[in-house]
Amino acid sequence: MDSIGIGLAGFGTVGSGVYKNLEANRALLAQRLGAEFEIRRIAVRGLAKPRSVPAPAGLFTTDLGELLTDPEIRVVVELIGGIDAALPFVRDAIRAGKIVITGNKALLAEHGAELFQLARERRTPIFYEAAVAGGIPIIKTVREAFIANRFESIHGILNGTSNYILTRMTDAGLDFADALAEAQSLGYAEADPTLDVNGWDAAHKAIILASLAYGFWVRSEDVYVAGIDRLTRDDVKFAAQLGYVVKLLSTIKADASSAIEVRVCPTLIPKSHVLASVHGVFNAVWLRGDVVGEALFYGRGAGQDPTASSVIADLAETVVALKSPRRCYGFTSHDLYGKLKPSEDAVSQFYLRLLVDDTPGVLAQIAGILGDAGIGISSVIQPESHEPGPLPLVLMIHDATFGRMRAAAAEIAALGCVKAEPTLLPVENFT
Ligand SMILES: NC(=O)c1ccc[n+]([C@@H]2O[C@H](COP(=O)([O-])OP(=O)(O)OC[C@H]3O[C@@H](n4cnc5c(N)ncnc54)[C@H](OP(=O)(O)O)[C@@H]3O)[C@@H](O)[C@H]2O)c1
Known part of the structure; x- marks a missing residue:
């Protein structure tokens, strides 16, 4: 032997x-x-x-x-x-x-x-x-088991610490700091959890997956990365009212011209989607190949x-x-298809949460800015309050590019009636 x-x-x-x-x-x-x-x-x-x-x-x-x-x-x-x-x-x-x-x-x-x-x-x-x-064998799967496929999309929950925190914010109504402290006490988060909660641990994994799937190296500076550290329990609650859960989602997606978008950020996904059922420290990868169709991989992402x-x-x-020494070097740079899409050009639906004055005309001002940018609103929630002071206002936005949406959100943030930095999250309906 x-x-x-x-x-x-x-x-x-x-x-x-x-x-x-x-x-x-x-x-x-x-x-x-x-x-x-x-x-x-x-x-x-x-x-x-x-x-x-x-x-x-x-x-x-x-x-x-x-x-x-x-x-x-x-x-x-x-x-x-x-x-x-x-x-x-x-x-x-x-x-x-x-x-x-x-x-x-x-x-x-x-x-x-x-x-x-x-x-x-x-x-x-x-x-x-x-x-x-x-522990999920996704590299070998993408490299070998799915060699026949062009990948339309790969979505992943790739950081167990963030997923644990979001699960506790959703199920127990904890705020971010308490959920993080609980994760640390259970050994699910490091004493310094920075790379987990700022999105970069998941981003490193998404970069490797995207590079392997499309055969060119994705540069980290070209990837849009945001963590869960600015998320509030209000965001999680409003998402639930709208039929969504918030996940730190890694999105790798090819459009019709094979431009590939890679982003990692808190994202609203429908409660009915299989990735919404990935709770606690578990990881999952859900992908679509042109030959295999949809496939799901689930398991422990660390430990x-x-x-x-x-x-x-x-x-x-x-x-x-x-x-057989020449069989595989681990990464095949084929460049057969795909180039990176600038993150500003990627298209998504959005969730926009604002804190606004409780005065007439506020919604009209905001809708005016979005309308001028050619961005449509699909729904609005404004919970009633009997307290004086600013109120949350949540808008669900039709498809828009990240670039146009960010510019419009910045213009809205500058309005006198807007009292805090807006929270802007993409919504992924997996269509
Ligand atoms: N932990 C997980 O669940 C997990 C999951 C997936 C991937 N990974 C990856 O696996 C790798 C290891 O993670 P880990 O959690 O096992 O880390 P870890 O517990 O911190 O262990 C690191 C080990 O490397 C040794 N070491 C560090 N610098 C060294 C140097 N310059 N020369 C010689 N030895 C050195 C340390 O020695 P001492 O013991 O003497 O300090 C320690 O034994 C990381 O890249 C991590 O991202 C980890």
């Missing part, structure tokens, strides 16, 4: 999970794959740190370079995260002819174009199933074991790749 030497970079949540599950299922994997994995080195930052998963002390090193100089190590698994140490390490690993497995979405979203080009030149693959949607499941699936890929 072949033995495949592995260098494991990182022994945190995911790295130790990979080690633990490789040990637990050693015989099963050997039987299924006809090969054995041998972890030869584990790189960490601190040798003295207590480890919840036991591993022989002799395997540990603080020198990432040791994983590259051992000729018996054919595969390196990068699970250190971040860019500063990971980028030079992955570059050097590819140059050293190692197969690379990584779960690092930030690294691939920011440097994927360079790394995959290098991998192609050196004819050594990069596998990255764990980088998008944790030690689900993520390790995806990393081990990539290890299984390396068995095949080592036997």
Whole structure:
């Protein structure tokens, strides 16, 4: 039986999970794959740190370079995260002819174009199933199972922390800060939850998915990204009254001319849509291919074991790749169709929430600005209040470009009768 030497970079949540599950299922994997994995080195930052998963002390090193100089190590698994140490390490690993497995979405979203080009030149693959949607095998699915398809759209709930917070704002009426504190107390949110709640963790995953589906690298600066951190429970409540739920939705969509829009932001989706039933920390990807039609993938998007499941699936890929080296480098830059659509040109329906003076003529002023911009209103809600002071006013807007809608919202915000920054969210009806 072949033995495949592995260098494991990182022994945190995911790295130790990979080690633990490789040990637990050693015989099963050997039987299924006809090969054995041998972890030869584990790189960490601190040798003295207590480890919840036991591993022989002799395997540990603080020198990432040791994983590259051992000729018996054919595969390196990068699970250190971040860019500063990971980028030079992955570059050097590819140059050293190692197969690379990584779960690092930030690294691939920011440097994927360079790394995959290098991998192609050196004819050594990069596998990255764990980088998008944790335990859901969406990368292999898009790359292989759906190879026959052109993708009309891919929609994802790709950040479990945000989805947990939104679920609690919807079901328990919590405000953002309380729902975040609860997520932190349950271990669903990091002490520093910035990348989760500002949308960028999900955006990194959407960039990787879009790049893979359309065969050109999407630049992060061209993607519209907004997080859930400015959302109020009023928005969640008004959305519910209108028949919607709010999700941090990753939208990847091709129009008739194959211009691709990629955006990640809080979005109203109909309560009846299958993605509206994705609650708590779960992730889901719902896509439409021209051959397969609609397909849905659901599961745990993070956590030690689900993520390790995806990393081990990539290890299984390396068995095949080592036997037929030129089969796949992990990303095929085909450029057959698709170019990025500027986010200002993307078209959507919108939800616009304003806080306005309770005086006659306010709606007419707002409708006038929208009318002059050629933007139609489909419905209006203004809850009655017996309190003095400004009132919320919610408008549902027909199809408009983001550019025109943002300009109109800015003009409305400048009206004297508008008392706070408007909240503008797209509405996705999946038509
Ligand atoms: N956690 C998840 O559920 C999840 C899901 C999907 C993808 N990912 C991705 O998987 C990667 C790892 O995440 P994680 O949650 O396992 O991170 P983590 O718990 O913070 O673990 C990071 C590990 O890398 C080691 N490390 C960091 N910098 C290093 C350096 N310069 N040299 C050597 N070792 C270094 C750390 O060593 P010490 O232990 O000594 O500090 C630690 O063992 C990230 O890219 C993350 O985005 C995570």
